[in-house]
Amino acid sequence: MPRLVMKFGGTSVADLERIRNAAARVKREVEAGYDVAVVVSAMAGKTNELVSWVRQTSALFDAREYDAVVASGENVTSGLMALTLQEMGVPARSWQGWQVPVRTNSSHGAARILEIETDGLVRKFGEGLHAVIAGFQGISPEGRVTTLGRGGSDTSAVAFAAALGAERCDIYTDVDGVYTTDPRITRKARKLERVAYEEMLELASLGAKVLQTRSVELAMRYKVKLQVRSSFSDAPGTIVCDEEEIMESRVVSGVAHSRDEAKLTVIGVPDRPGIAAALFGPLAEAGVNVDMIVQNISADGRTDMTFSCPVDEVPRARAAIDKAKASGSLDYQGLDVDEDVAKVSIVGIGMRSQAGIAHRMFEALARDGVNIKVITTSEIKVSVLIDRKYMELAVQALHDAFELDKAS
């Protein structure tokens, strides 16, 4: 029988009523002839409660104990979901990470899945028993409970879909798909029928937080067809798949934004080899997530280095730069910090084969008087840093300019 993975996030299993609602969807797929592996998160709020207990107990906590505590939320939902399915006449049993087992490395709190041994699970499929899997968790080589980090249940779901050779992995959440842009910014935002893995990766990491980046990467590597859809409506969702499966040749698929960015310029650094390492090494060590990087033209043997990072990491960035200067490893003449910027990006696999897309973007922004501070480009994306107050305006202008409200 074909296999299907169905993943339900925290809001989709927030209480017994919602678990029943989710189970009814599982039942429908079982009746359609699938062997189903359901992957569940903890009930909404539970993981946060457990994390807060751990943090209150210990500031520098032992990550192995953190994992033992925090993984318990998924144990509860997997058992309750199995019971609910049984109650609806669907034979099912729960599987905790160590029972499958889901083998991970020992990076507690952010473990990587090494292997999923699906033999036991498949044998139970053969007996007509559907699987309910506690997401987010695994077992280390030392036999300790591990967790995969935030959003880890998506990763669990995709990994199971790959290991089981599932026809599809449906991610049930509280939004009904992936949109051309944030519907709160423009009502013209349109749900995408299909989106390529690469596009989804850019959209996710740029702030369209529907799927965790890691799960999309994993889906891309193993060609797992994903569907993002709502637990609360029957509307079809968005399929995330290989670009070859997308017939329409769209140039731009979506406009992403990230509101709370900061732009830092280190002024007058010596223009010599190794200077980038001298700056970005200490920043990486300090845990600053540097995003865009631009190096200006050199004059008098000195140059300016500009980079962006989340605005709440500015204090850490400042401290790291000061420390590098004090230690003599980095010489510079000034530091300019702009904490009032936002990032807006256009994303689309069609850009690869079509020239002039960046130009159309800059023109559209110029028409509305939006000044561009930094530009970076990749094969399938153009991002600009602008004053934060223009962010909504810029998103709307770009959505219009590329006619994203019209189905291609």
Added chain:
Amino acid sequence: MPRLVMKFGGTSVADLERIRNAAARVKREVEAGYDVAVVVSAMAGKTNELVSWVRQTSALFDAREYDAVVASGENVTSGLMALTLQEMGVPARSWQGWQVPVRTNSSHGAARILEIETDGLVRKFGEGLHAVIAGFQGISPEGRVTTLGRGGSDTSAVAFAAALGAERCDIYTDVDGVYTTDPRITRKARKLERVAYEEMLELASLGAKVLQTRSVELAMRYKVKLQVRSSFSDAPGTIVCDEEEIMESRVVSGVAHSRDEAKLTVIGVPDRPGIAAALFGPLAEAGVNVDMIVQNISADGRTDMTFSCPVDEVPRARAAIDKAKASGSLDYQGLDVDEDVAKVSIVGIGMRSQAGIAHRMFEALARDGVNIKVITTSEIKVSVLIDRKYMELAVQALHDAFELDKAS
């Protein structure tokens, strides 16, 4: 190094503050030179919440899923306790049932421990790592999570103490020991310094709910010295031990009571072999916990059978008796039900060697005008059924008659 098992119940780990309080007690024993195995229950109220979710989900629930859900409460406390100990400078790690492993049979919801493999745990003791064990749980031969039933954490603690050859098993709870009787009934109630396993068994099953009967039985079988003491005071507790270790020759150790009893008399059953089986077979099948049984003197080939059971089981008992009559397996002329009785018992290992104890009991009750309805005796106990309204009076009278307020 000598080993010690310390068990903390739900009220002793009800929140982070109480977990810290419990951990401070563990630290003291570590500093006194013990390798400590801490056994923890779920935070007070958590198990009830989980059980209620299971029951709301499914009336006839799959006990395997019940166990998977309900055991998660202890996973949380064991991790938090390990973190708290680390924070206090005590090296410790948590162990879930399957990690030890605690091997049980497959009687989900009321599993029996078959074996505890302590090798891994002892190896960690050797590395200076104290153990925090999630109580109440184990793993079945099929690799599913099992629970030991209500009060199962006491059983876990005693089983670990036996398996580890611990010097003692300290049961920390919200009372500071075992009393000669319920202190709410008479302020003369006195904390016992020592009590024999056999006495504790009678006191527990008679309603002095400090320790689960099963854990006392286990302690008796493996000669595990128990101490019942309070998490909230430093007063010494009560030692539960072999009678040979009790020097004082006390005749009566305590007065137990059980308030909500019912007395049922099946009138006019044929006085022939097999009639007891015809009555008590159906009652057992219906899950009625029959306690005292008395058969009256026969007249005209017929007799009366009287028994007692918890008052809330009367409807089930009635139904079972009716059904047995309807099916023709039990013939009787009437059923008399008295739902207003209570049971009062005196317990003491010294009774074995001393005559006239029952007589002294009946005399004391008669002096205060308490009418006795049913009497049963064992080697170390005499129980009577009386009108419920006299229960407190009877307890006080017996406590005085046997001078239990005086240390022997």
